[in-house]
Amino acid sequence: MAFVLSEEQLMIQTMARDFAREVILPTAAERDRTHEFPADNLRQMGELGFMGMMVPDTYGGAGVDAVSYVLALTEIAYACASTAVVMSVHNSICCESVLYFGNEEQKRFWLPQMCTGECIGAFALTEPHAGSDPSSQRTTAVADGDEWVINGTKQFITTGANAGVTIVTAVSDRSKRHRGISAFLVPTGTPGLIVGKAEEKLGLKASDTVQLIFEDCRVPREAMLGKPGEGFKVAMAGLDCGRIGIAAQSVGVAQACLDEAMAYTKGREQFGQLLSDFQGLRWRMAEMACEIEASRLLCLNAASLKDLGRRYTMEASMAKMFASEMVNRVAGQALQMHGGYGYCSEYPVERHYRDARVFTIYEGTSEIQRVVISNNLLGPGTRR
Numbered sequence: 001m002a003f004v005l006s007e008e009q010l011m012i013q014t015m016a017r018d019f020a021r022e023v024i025l026p027t028a029a030e031r032d033r034t035h036e037f038p039a040d041n042l043r044q045m046g047e048l049g050f051m052g053m054m055v056p057d058t059y060g061g062a063g064v065d066a067v068s069y070v071l072a073l074t075e076i077a078y079a080c081a082s083t084a085v086v087m088s089v090h091n092s093i094c095c096e097s098v099l100y101f102g103n104e105e106q107k108r109f110w111l112p113q114m115c116t117g118e119c120i121g122a123f124a125l126t127e128p129h130a131g132s133d134p135s136s137q138r139t140t141a142v143a144d145g146d147e148w149v150i151n152g153t154k155q156f157i158t159t160g161a162n163a164g165v166t167i168v169t170a171v172s173d174r175s176k177r178h179r180g181i182s183a184f185l186v187p188t189g190t191p192g193l194i195v196g197k198a199e200e201k202l203g204l205k206a207s208d209t210v211q212l213i214f215e216d217c218r219v220p221r222e223a224m225l226g227k228p229g230e231g232f233k234v235a236m237a238g239l240d241c242g243r244i245g246i247a248a249q250s251v252g253v254a255q256a257c258l259d260e261a262m263a264y265t266k267g268r269e270q271f272g273q274l275l276s277d278f279q280g281l282r283w284r285m286a287e288m289a290c291e292i293e294a295s296r297l298l299c300l301n302a303a304s305l306k307d308l309g310r311r312y313t314m315e316a317s318m319a320k321m322f323a324s325e326m327v328n329r330v331a332g333q334a335l336q337m338h339g340g341y342g343y344c345s346e347y348p349v350e351r352h353y354r355d356a357r358v359f360t361i362y363e364g365t366s367e368i369q370r371v372v373i374s375n376n377l378l379g380p381g382t383r384r
């Protein structure tokens with residue numbers, strides 16, 4: 001790849017690759033079967049600096065750029081997509097939101113424990129009836145003396161059962177529509193924060209996805225993240241970086257699929273020749289490699305814009321849309337090349353195929369990415 005990486009970026013990529021392949025990969029299939037949360041991996045990732053990558057070292061983070069983050073996350077996803085999504089939501093959305101919207105006290109309290117991986121972050125925006133349209137959320141936050149009282153239900157919350165802190169959005173002033181939504185930092189164990197039903201999913205089995213129920217959940221006034229009414233902005237800004245994370249996750253899983261397909265076709269003969277000698281399959285693998293490279297570059301481009309301090313909303317959506325759709329094509333092709341074996345859990349491609357399916361759905365569906373991209377190109381349109 002000709003995208004010029006610095007010595008430091010290459011070193012982080014190598015460190016993540018070594019850790020992912022030596023430590024995470026050997027147990028990924030087992031975790032897929034048992035659904036065991038990768039707590040050990042995440043603890044070690046905290047020690048290596050992967051749990052607060054873009055947080056400055058003054059708050060306990062690794063203080064590296066978004067490009068390095070993307071490179072590391074891609075490597076983790078190559079080994080285990082479940083571990084990668086926890087890393088992504090934690091770094092991209094939670095740490096970044098505290099860093100950019102938190103006051104000094106919140107940053108000093110939350111970031112050091114988040115950066116060690118001791119306190120993992122979750123992000124609760126989605127509700128049962130409000131997925132793509134989060135401004136229609138119904139969870140409320142009502143001021144009562146020195147506290148906010150939160151009531152409502154959040155849906156499909158990644159790491160909701162294992163997080164130490166959840167960033168929750170809630171309507172604090174109904175009359176102001178999305179400008180009346182605020183964000184709160186709610187520690188796990190706060191009375192009234194109830195972990196509800198865990199979803200039985202097609203993939204990402206080792207990452208918990210739960211409902212979070214808030215029943216008269218009281219948090220102090222100081223738990224508000226950002227200003228009153230800034231919660232929608234907190235969420236949208238967090239999702240910009242989150243979408244780069246999902247793009248990186250897609251690239252990692254796709255690369256794993258291609259590597260599996262190459263290894264398999266080089267080892268299996270049919271009609272007296274290796275599968276890897278059939279031109280039909282060779283060309284398909286060439287196309288897969290091109291698509292992965294294009295996705296990787298879109299992802300690095302969005303990360304570079306973030307590093308330059310430029311707006312990168314559209315580029316993050318482009319990377320997320322293209323890479324998440326790409327990995328589903330690539331995983332399908334890789335599975336097909338494995339024939340019947342690809343459909344069986346004996347080969348990792350079966351897990352990759354299931355894991356990849358959600359990438360075009362969470363952190364904004366492919367349809368929402370097209371809305372974001374077209375709005376950035378054309379403006380919001382006249383039918384609002």
Ligand code: CAA
Nearest residue numbers: 126132133134135157158233236237240313362363364368
């Ligand atoms: N950064 C900062 N602010 C932003 C922003 C961004 N990227 N995008 C929009 N905003 C602000 C706008 O400036 C505007 O603010 P003002 O009115 O104060 O000027 C406000 O947000 C509303 O903007 P829009 O009118 O564009 O908003 P909209 O209601 O039309 O919605 C949307 C836009 C893109 C459709 C948005 O609702 C959206 O992204 N929907 C998808 C939600 C989503 O991705 N959910 C995923 C759930 S999280 C998840 O999956 C995590 C997980 O656990 C894995």
